[in-house]
Amino acid sequence: MAPRAIWKGILKVAEVTCPVALYTAASTSERISFHTLNRKTGHRVHRQFIDAVTGKPVEKEDQVKGYDRGDGDYIMLEPEEIAEAIPESDKTLDVATFLPCDEIDDLFFDRPYYVTPSTPVATEAFALIREVMASREAAALARTVIFRRMRSILIRPHDAGMIATTLNFDYEVRPVESAFDDIPKLKIEGEMLELAEHIIRTKAGRFDPKAFEDRYETALAELVKAKIEGRKIKPMKRSEPAKVVNLLDALRQSAKPGKSGKSADKPSAKAEPRRKAG
Known part of the structure; x- marks a missing residue:
């Protein structure tokens, strides 16, 4: 079945225009x-909203949104009031500016979407915009309403089409200082630095998403299959806790032949993906 567009x-x-x-x-x-499920009957159970004070069920028509001003003092917002406050979508991705493709830190990246021409007559204009952006290695920054929210969107050329990535707003991204301020500044040099650089060189590779397995999902699938087939479920073998060793000794051990796994001139398909520093 062909995928359904979430926005046109x-x-x-x-x-x-395109x-x-x-x-x-x-x-x-x-x-x-x-x-x-209900363990006793095997029947599905359903959630129910309960009044926190009276303990009585609250039907859907009696449920409204509320903003907590503090100490349980709520401002009630009716669905009609919220609907009127939400920006109306004009269904236009209006490009405000162009910028280098790597200009935006991926901390701001939210969700990716494929962008395609929606009609046959739009193909030429779409190809023109995509090709010019690709030739200049440029991305477009635009805004529109998606799922009743105004979103900033980064649009980049990709293969025969384009990728649109919704962006987190500035207030949604925590300041990097809140996470890194307590990390002491250390100067690493000498043998320790040289060994670490050697290990990175010998483990150099390329990102291949097919090389990464969702082990949690695989384990769940095997569990369900075993239950269906009536097989005994074997507990997963747990790895031994890592031993605390001297950092320099650990680097020396890792740098020994056969420990690094790959040579520098043979990139590994299973190298960890890199992300920008915050």
């Missing part, structure tokens, strides 16, 4: 999912 509208660059569609690029629908 107009990509606008100055006076050039009808486009956005498709979800990353999905969790293939993951194993479970229902909550």
